[in-house]
Structure formats: C-alpha cells, structure tokens
Amino acid sequence: DVKVTQSSRYLVKRTGEKVFLECVQDMDHENMFWYRQDPGLGLRLIYFSYDVKMKEKGDIPEGYSVSREKKERFSLILESASTNQTSMYLCASSPPIWVGQPQHFGDGTRLSIL
Amino acid sequence: EDKVVQSPLSLVVHEGDTVTLNCSYEVTNFRSLLWYKQEKKAPTFLFMLTSSGIEKKSGRLSSILDKKELFSILNITATQTGDSAIYLCAVEASWDNNAGNMLTFGGGTRLMVKP
Numbered sequence: 001d002v003k004v005t006q007s008s009r010y011l012v013k014r015t016g017e018k019v020f021l022e023c024v025q026d027m028d029h030e031n032m033f034w035y036r037q038d039p040g041l042g043l044r045l046i047y048f049s050y051d052v053k054m055k056e057k058g059d060i061p062e063g064y065s066v067s068r069e070k071k072e073r074f075s076l077i078l079e080s081a082s083t084n085q086t087s088m089y090l091c092a093s094s095p096p097i098w099v100g101q102p103q104h105f106g107d108g109t110r111l112s113i114l
Numbered sequence: 115e116d117k118v119v120q121s122p123l124s125l126v127v128h129e130g131d132t133v134t135l136n137c138s139y140e141v142t143n144f145r146s147l148l149w150y151k152q153e154k155k156a157p158t159f160l161f162m163l164t165s166s167g168i169e170k171k172s173g174r175l176s177s178i179l180d181k182k183e184l185f186s187i188l189n190i191t192a193t194q195t196g197d198s199a200i201y202l203c204a205v206e207a208s209w210d211n212n213a214g215n216m217l218t219f220g221g222g223t224r225l226m227v228k229p
Contacts, residue, residue: 004156017228031215041201042118043219045159097208097215102148102165105156106170 003027004106006091012112019078021109023091031094032074033058033103034066036087043073043090081113091108116141118221120152120203120220135223137203138185145215147179152222157202161189180219194229200224206208 006048007022025032031050035043035070045058047066055066063085067075076092078085093102117140127133139147146164150157162171163186165177170177174193179186190197204217 033217035219040221043204043217044222045216045218048216074160094215097145100146100162102162103157103215103217105150105161107155 004091004093004104006089006106006109008109009107010110010112012114013078013081014114015045015082017078017081019081019092019111019113021076021078021089021111023074023093023106024072025091025093025104026072027093027095027104028071029093030071031103032068032095033092033094034061034064034074035090035092036074037090037108038087046076059103083113085111086113087111115153116207116218117207118203118205118218118220120201120223120225123221124193124224124226126226126228127193129151129194131227132189132191133193135188135190135201135203135225135226136185137220139203139205139218139220140184141205141207144181144209145206145208148206148217149177149186149188150204152200152202153198160201167177170210190225192196193225198225 003026033048034046049068065077091106094103121136149160161177166181174191177188200222203220
C-alpha cells in the first residue's frame with residue numbers, strides 16, 4: 001500500500017517566518033506534488049517534481065519554493081510566510097504517467113500563519 | 115487554461131437515496147479523469163477513467179466518462195452516512211511529453227447523507 005507521510009498535521013507560524021513542510025513517500029515514485037486546498041477553490045498545484053533535483057512550477061508558485069534532494073522526499077518552503085498562505089497543504093506522489101496509476105495523497109498539513 | 119467544474123457544490127440526501135455528481139472539463143493533452151473521496155484527511159482514490167462509455171464500478175459507486183461531451187458522472191446508489199464526504203474530480207494531463215503528469219481539480223461536491 002502506498003504511504004505518503006507529511007511531517008506535521010497542524011502547524012502554527014508567524015508572519016515573516018521561513019516555513020518547511022516535509023513529505024516522504026515509500027513507493028519509489030518518480031513524481032511528487034504539492035497542492036494547497038482552500039474552501040471553494042479545490043486543490044491547486046503549487047509545484048511538482050518528476051525526478052530528483054527537478055522541479056516545475058504549478059498554477060500558484062508565488063511565495064513558495066521546493067527542494068527534492070532525494071527521490072523519496074519533497075519539501076515545500078515558504079520563504080517568508082504571509083497570512084494569505086494559511087491553508088491546508090497536501091503532498092502527493094505517483095509513478096510516471098505511462099504506468100497509468102493515480103496520485104496518492106498524504107493526510108495534509110493544516111498551516112496557520114498568524 | 116485547463117478547467118474542471120463540478121456540480122452541485124453541495125448536496126444533502128437521506129440514507130437510501132441515489133445521487134449523481136457531475137464533472138465537466140476543458141483540458142489540453144487529456145490523459146484520464148479521476149474521482150477521489152475526501153473525508154477528514156487525505157483524498158482517497160476511487161476511479162480512473164480513460165475511455166469513453168465504459169462504466170467503472172466499485173460496490174455502490176460507479177462512474178462513466180464521455181470524452182466527446184467532456185464530462186463524467188459519479189453515481190452512488192443506496193447512500194449511507196459513511197458516504198458523507200467531499201468528492202473531488204480531477205483531470206490528468208501529460209506535461210511536455212515526458213513522464214510528468216498534472217492534475218487539475220474541480221472545486222469538489224460536498225455530500226451529506228442524513229440517517
């Protein structure tokens with residue numbers, strides 16, 4: 001069974017802090033993704049990575065960066081947290097597209113920026 | 115710009131009712147359409163649809179895709195209180211002809227099933 005683990009379920013930080021959200025998957029998946037989920041807006045893609053050290057911007061990358069130094073780990077970084085980044089953050093992983101398997105999600109991190 | 119629209123936004127039914135959730139899309143480089151169920155935590159995978167007109171079924175849930183009209187429906191028969199959740203529709207598109215795949219999500223349908 002695929003396991004995607006996010007380091008924290010709940011996190012409270014202050015405006016201007018640098019925030020790290022960590023995600024680890026145990027299925028040797030090539031692709032990893034970071035989304036944020038807001039009421040009425042669904043899930044929106046922030047960044048994704050299709051290989052170690054590779055990253056691509058999603059729909060809403062502003063204010064975020066990512067790091068993928070190892071295949072199993074994908075980190076989301078808020079360089080200088082702002083209140084409009086208060087949200088639920090979801091990490092997902094999947095094999096390459098030709099395998100035809102869905103993305104699997106972690107349980108999410110509910111981040112509050114005060 | 116890729117777009118996925120779900121309807122209705124929310125739905126309240128009683129146990130035993132049948133519900134139909136809708137998903138329409140406009141996506142470049144379409145690969146598949148996926149349905150997820152989200153309760154309090156991670157979205158859990160329900161169905162992946164790639165071909166038109168072929169129904170996928172799992173217990174009381176079923177789904178079908180129409181690639182000509184660009185929509186999908188998710189049916190739940192004999193609903194139970196445990197079906198209460200947000201149902202998410204997502205469309206998968208291939209990215210730049212490589213192994214990457216991107217999901218564009220709809221806003222979700224919140225289903226509440228009352229006893």
